[in-house]
Amino acid sequence: MFDRGHGPSGSTLFHALHHGDRPLVLPNAWDFTSAALLVDAGFPAIATTSLGVAAAAGLPDGRAASADETFALARRLTRLPVPVSVDVEAGFADDHEEVADYVARLADLGVAGINIEDGRDNTELAKPERQADLIGAIKARVPQLFVNARIDTYWFGIDRESTLVRARLYAGAGADGLFVPGVTDSATLSALVGATPLPLNTLYSPGGPDVDDLAALGVRRISTGSALYRAALGAAVGLARTLRGETGELSTAPDYRRIQALLAAADSPDADPTGT
Structure with missing residues (x-):
């Protein structure tokens, strides 16, 4: 048995979960109890929701305000016997080495993966080359960590024509997965799957394709985002x-x-x- 879902073996397992026969359904928890109940329900890995973590502390999401709360929750979640992925928004800092330091501290706790976005302040996008440099800095510090690179072109509804360019740049920088929330049409999903060899992560949408359809399109991970927190x-x-x-x-x-x-x-x- 792997060591409580984290450490090198937990990270290896988390990578493997993206290459199974079915997409990884990865629920997003906002506190220890929600995560523990999801583990008890049989989910093989848990992620966090940045909105849930920030809002539970009375802080805004996407504004780099919840670094301490995110880290404190990560420390608690690594007590669980499954791999844990942490949403770090855009990294909680502008300096790449400062972000890499923060992520390395998460890895030291036993976190298996992170989700990092190229959106900034819920209004604009980072330059794709600069975001690729950030991903490279993180992977240089913690090469075993699963880095899920979130592309916010569809979520924000801006610069959508850069999506495939961003996907290829982030893959080239060492990202382990790609996340493009806001995409629900089959043609775009297929294009994203074919853009790089990395597993594609989508955000669950009640009006979008179901798990079987997403699997047929080649999607490898389905996140719930803030949906569980908001439903609660x-x-x-x-x-x-x-x-x-x-x-x-x-x-x-x-x-x-x-x-x-x-x-x-x-x-x-x-x-x-x-x-x-």
Whole structure:
């Protein structure tokens, strides 16, 4: 048996999970208990959701605000007997060596992989060559770590024509997987699968292809992103509203923008710190 899912053998297992007969369904947890329950449900690996980790601490996602919270959760998750992949947003720093230092510290905890994005501040994209340099710096420090390179062209809806260029650059820099959230059409997915030999990661979408269709297209990993966290919030609010006598559809999951807006409002200088 491998050593609790992490360390060199855990990283090797995590790599192997991307090359099985079926795509790796990788659920994204936001705290230790959500991760532990997913492991108990039989999932062979766990990832984190940057939105869930940040929002649970009252911090915005995608703004490099939750480095400490992410690291603290990673430390706890490596107690689990499965490989763990950590979403580090864009690396929580501008300096490549500083990012590599942070990722190396995660690897020292026993983390098997990371997800790192080329989006910046939820509004723009890093230059592809600079992002490739960042990926190269990380792999030079922790070559055994699975680096999932997220491309945000479709997620942001900008510069989509650079997607395949980015995919090839990031693969050439040493990335182990490619993640292009926001793509659901079969033709684009097929083009992405064929762009590099790296396993393609997609984001689960209720309106997109199912697992069988994604497998037939060559997708090797399916992430849930913030969907589980948001579903849990929706269920909690729905139950609370039921208890005060409301009826009807009460458990709708809040979307990403709604959560970010709530966090921004709470952080506003005009917010009442007493909550009154």
